[in-house]
Amino acid sequence: xxxxxxxxxxxxxxxxxxxxxxxxxxxxxxxxxxxxxxxxxxxxxxxxxxxxxxxxxxxxxxxxxxxxxxxxxxxxxxxxxxxxxxxxxxxxxxxxxxxxxxxxxxxxxxxxxxxxxxxxxxxxxxxxxxxxxxxxxxxxxxxxxxxxxxxxxxxxxxxxxxxxxxxxxxxxxxxxxxxxxxxxxxxxxxxx
Ligand code: ADP
Numbered sequence: 001x002x003x004x005x006x007x008x009x010x011x012x013x014x015x016x017x018x019x020x021x022x023x024x025x026x027x028x029x030x031x032x033x034x035x036x037x038x039x040x041x042x043x044x045x046x047x048x049x050x051x052x053x054x055x056x057x058x059x060x061x062x063x064x065x066x067x068x069x070x071x072x073x074x075x076x077x078x079x080x081x082x083x084x085x086x087x088x089x090x091x092x093x094x095x096x097x098x099x100x101x102x103x104x105x106x107x108x109x110x111x112x113x114x115x116x117x118x119x120x121x122x123x124x125x126x127x128x129x130x131x132x133x134x135x136x137x138x139x140x141x142x143x144x145x146x147x148x149x150x151x152x153x154x155x156x157x158x159x160x161x162x163x164x165x166x167x168x169x170x171x172x173x174x175x176x177x178x179x180x181x182x183x184x185x186x187x188x189x190x191x192x
Pocket of ligand 1: 035102138
């Protein structure tokens with residue numbers, strides 16, 4: 001009989017973290033659309049991968065098109081969107097995975113819901129702080145132009161509010177810092 005891993009028990013998070021030689025955490029990127037969350041997450045993931053660490057990036061592309069494809073942008077749906085994302089994140093974190101979440105998450109209330117579900121000790125809040133004018137100039141997906149014309153409703157920063165993150169673990173200002181500098185600052189904070 002295997003005395004280390006009894007066959008009648010689900011493996012513990014600690015067993016998985018020991019195997020992976022890493023600790024599961026959620027790196028929660030909040031900021032306006034076009035602020036740089038996904039760009040920084042991709043660069044961060046590549047750095048972590050080079051160090052032999054297991055990661056997963058969650059963003060609108062793999063969440064809103066899949067598990068949350070029935071949700072819109074009303075207050076109720078935004079809250080449900082974040083609740084499900086946080087529950088999924090928690091599953092990854094419990095497997096020891098460094099999970100990088102890129103969601104506008106525009107209010108303290110919404111960020112706190114995520115933090116409470118994931119657990120404060122596993123939750124690193126990164127505020128990608130880029131002025132609205134710059135996000136709008138970048139207009140990566142053309143959404144700001146459409147929001148200004150009223151074609152996209154409840155668009156954060158234009159027709160829906162964004163509350164600045166009050167007490168983030170890390171703040172990066174992409175109008176003053178390169179992607180590499182932002183990644184370095186996050187790596188320093190998570191001590192990897
Ligand atoms: P979000 O995921 O927050 O919606 P994206 O990462 O998709 O934002 O888009 C950010 C855009 O800003 C990209 O086109 C990126 O190349 C550009 N960008 C310019 N400078 C920076 C920087 N210093 N950090 C992050 N992104 C930057």
